[in-house]
Amino acid sequence: MTLRYPDYFCDFVCTGSGCRDNCCKMGWDIEIDDDTLGYYREHGGELCERLCENIYEEDGAHYMSQEGGCPFLSAEGLCSVQQEMGAEHISEICREHPRFYEWFGDYKEAGLGLCCEEVSRIVMTHERPVLFTEKQTDEAPDDLEFDMDIFTAVRNIRDRLIDIAQDRGFTILQRLALICWCTEDINEALLDEDAERLKKISGMLAIDGFRMEIAIQAENEALTQAEDKPALLMRLFSVFERMEYMNSFGDRFALTRADAEKMLGAEKGFNKEYADLQYELENILVYFLYRYFIKCTRDFSAEERLYSAVYMTLAVRGIFLREYAENGALPDKESRIELVKDFSKEVEYDADNTDMIFEDIQQYDDVRDMLCGLCF
Incomplete structure (x- = not known):
C-alpha cells in the first residue's frame, strides 16, 4: 500500500486531559467496531461488562451512549478503557480520531480533521506551503471498485x-x-x-x-x-x-x-x-x-x-x-x-x-x- 499524507500529519499528538474541547466530553454517540465489540463480549470482567451495558445497536451498527460525555472518562480526563486494557482495545474511531483516511486499491490517503483543537493549531501555525509525503506500508489493498x-x-x-x-x-x-x-x-x-x-x-x-x-x-x-x-x-x-x-x-x-x-x-x-x-x-x-x-x-x-x-x-x-x-x-x-x-x-x-x-x-x-x- 502507498500511503500519502500532509507533512504535518506526524506532528499530531492528542493533548488528552489538556484539551479545552475534549472530544470525549461532546456527548456524541461513538460507533464501536465489530472487532472491539467482540473483544469486550469475549474478554469478560467488570469493565467489559460495563462497556457492553452502555452499547446499543441501531441499523446494524453498534454505538456507545455518551450523553453528557463518555462514561469511561476518568476524573483526570483520560480514557479508563485505554488505561486498563491498552489503546488496541478502544474503538477504532476513538483510536484514530481526528485522523481520516481514503482508500483506492493499493493507494491510501491520510489526514487530520480540523475539528480538533490541536489539529487546528497545527494547521493555523504552518507557515510554509504544505507538502505531501508518500511511503509504503504493509496494509492489504482495498477492494472497493473505482475507475x-x-x-x-x-x-x-x-x-x-x-x-x-x-x-x-x-x-x-x-x-x-x-x-x-x-x-x-x-x-x-x-x-x-x-x-x-x-x-x-x-x-x-x-x-x-x-x-x-x-x-x-x-x-x-x-x-x-x-x-x-x-x-x-x-x-x-x-x-x-x-x-x-x-x-x-x-x-x-x-x-x-x-x-x-x-x-x-x-x-x-x-x-x-x-x-x-x-x-x-x-x-x-x-x-x-x-x-x-x-x-x-x-x-x-x-x-x-x-x-x-x-x-x-x-x-x-x-x-x-x-x-x-x-x-x-x-x-x-x-x-x-x-x-x-x-x-x-x-x-x-x-x-x-x-x-x-x-x-x-x-x-x-x-x-x-x-x-x-x-x-x-
Whole structure:
C-alpha cells in the first residue's frame, strides 16, 4: 500500500486531559467496531461488562451512549478503557480520531480533521506551503471498485488545484477566484468521464501564464458585472446562518445589510493587517481540497466539492473580517485557532450542514459569479 499524507500529519499528538474541547466530553454517540465489540463480549470482567451495558445497536451498527460525555472518562480526563486494557482495545474511531483516511486499491490517503483543537493549531501555525509525503506500508489493498483512469485524472487535477491554492504570487482571494473559474470545465469533463480532457485541464492549470490570464479575466468580469457586494456577502452568510448548531456559533452569520456594509468598509484595513497571515486561509483551502476532492473519483461531484471548499474558506475569512470590523483589530491567534476548530466541528463535521452548502450550489446557476464577486 502507498500511503500519502500532509507533512504535518506526524506532528499530531492528542493533548488528552489538556484539551479545552475534549472530544470525549461532546456527548456524541461513538460507533464501536465489530472487532472491539467482540473483544469486550469475549474478554469478560467488570469493565467489559460495563462497556457492553452502555452499547446499543441501531441499523446494524453498534454505538456507545455518551450523553453528557463518555462514561469511561476518568476524573483526570483520560480514557479508563485505554488505561486498563491498552489503546488496541478502544474503538477504532476513538483510536484514530481526528485522523481520516481514503482508500483506492493499493493507494491510501491520510489526514487530520480540523475539528480538533490541536489539529487546528497545527494547521493555523504552518507557515510554509504544505507538502505531501508518500511511503509504503504493509496494509492489504482495498477492494472497493473505482475507475483507475478517472482516479488518476482527479488526483492530478487536485494536485494542480492545491498548487494554485499555495501560489503566493496571488492573494488568497485571487486563488479562490481561480479555482471557481475552472470548476465548471472540470465538472463537465468529470461528468462525461473524460479522463483525457481532465488531463488537458490539469496541464493548462500548471502554466503560470494561464493562471494569470484566468485571474485577470475573472476580476474583469466580476468588476464589469458590478454586483451588489453587500447582498453577495449576505447571501453567503445566509447559507451558514440557516444551519443547525450545538451552541451559539451560528450567530456569527446573522447579517443585516448594515453589518455587511460595515464589514466591507473595513475590508481594506483587514486585507492590509492580514496580508502576512494569508497562509492560514491557504492551509484551510488546501485542507478542504485535499480531503474532499478525491471523493469525486466515485461520486463525480466536482462542482459541489470545489465550490464548497470556497464557500467554507470565505466563511472563515468572513468571521475574521467581522471581528475586525466590530472590534477594530484582528482576533488574536488563539481566537482564530478556536474559531476554525469550532467552524469545522459545527459545519464540516455535520453532514446535514454540509448538505445545505451542496443544495445551495445545486440550486443556483450563478454560484461562480457570486463567489468571484466576493473575491474582487
